[in-house]
């Protein structure tokens with residue numbers, strides 16, 4: 041048995057903490073929301089994010105960084121991707137130098153376009169991403185917490201690290217594969233959330249299985265192209281973290297990103313939808329990062345053009361100033377990377393989400409875009 045600290049007791053962090061507990065590890069949760077800490081400690085259940093699943097008495101939960109990771113053999117970052125940097129910065133001094141660092145968040149940082157293992161390496165002062173892994177794949181908390189058979193990928197640049205992460209989490213109901221394509225795995229699981237929003241729009245507009253099949257197939261081709269341009273391996277996108285996670289997210293009733301698309305197609309604004317949601321839908325922010333990444337050199341990386349230099353920063357700033365969704369359609373550059381859905385009946389009635397995600401041109405075609 042070893043001690044493991046899980047930063048973030050939302051639905052996924054709570055679920056993975058319970059997986060670790062099933063594997064006889066001593067689990068400590070650090071949670072951002074003090075009221076949640078009190079509620080979980082009192083109810084021995086996370087009623088807000090994972091209702092109906094008991095949390096054993098020997099699992100600890102705290103809101104304090106001090107002492108949260110003392111003696112931990114591994115730390116797991118399970119907070120929303122846009123908060124990983126801040127949480128890691130605050131936790132840095134608490135984490136033992138030899139602790140395994142595991143990211144489970146899916147996203148690409150808006151401001152830096154960094155992947156989560158890059159963010160953690162920077163903030164935790166690990167010179168490269170060698171000691172940092174990502175555990176991701178087609179896995180909804182609602183199902184793993186009920187022990188429904190699930191597969192995920194432990195990805196790390198170093199195979200030994202990937203194996204250590206696999207051994208930490210592997211149970212009878214959670215099968216963990218390893219992959220050394222950390223770049224491809226992290227990009228695949230993040231970018232598929234953009235396609236999941238489009239899949240929700242398909243559902244909300246009343247399209248059928250034909251449309252969904254086309255969207256998933258062409259969407260996979262699109263995220264593979266971008267991911268490979270950014271250094272991922274093509275075969276990763278055909279595996280669990282690519283095709284696997286894409287299918288699960290795009291067909292699932294549990295997917296928040298698919299839900300966002302569905303609501304947009306029904307006419308709500310993005311702001312309204314996000315306001316009504318308790319849980320995070322990371323595809324919204326990832327869409328912005330993906331668009332910026334896609335406009336970089338070779339359809340790829342704005343940072344590659346003078347990475348770490350003022351020229352690179354200038355280029356990124358220039359990209360960020362480009363017109364966003366919500367500007368008049370005729371002033372916006374049409375990109376071959378747009379996911380274009382024909383309007384079902386040619387009218388504009390289902391396009392009330394205009395300016396948020398769905399934008400219709402005169403011919404009744406809808407480009408799936410997000411307002412930044």
Ligand SMILES: NC(=O)c1ccc[n+]([C@@H]2O[C@H](COP(=O)([O-])OP(=O)(O)OC[C@H]3O[C@@H](n4cnc5c(N)ncnc54)[C@H](O)[C@@H]3O)[C@@H](O)[C@H]2O)c1
Pocket residue numbers: 048049050051052053054071072073076089118119120121123127144145146147177179180181182318319320322
């Ligand atoms: N839920 C899943 O099934 C699932 C599966 C795989 C991966 N993930 C990934 O796990 C990550 C966490 O998602 P989740 O589903 O557990 O989220 P959630 O919506 O269930 O919970 C959000 C959590 O973030 C906390 N939080 C809110 N603001 C914060 C802040 N400023 N700083 C730190 N914490 C803050 C909340 O208190 C809560 O603990 C995401 O990146 C998600 O993509 C989720």
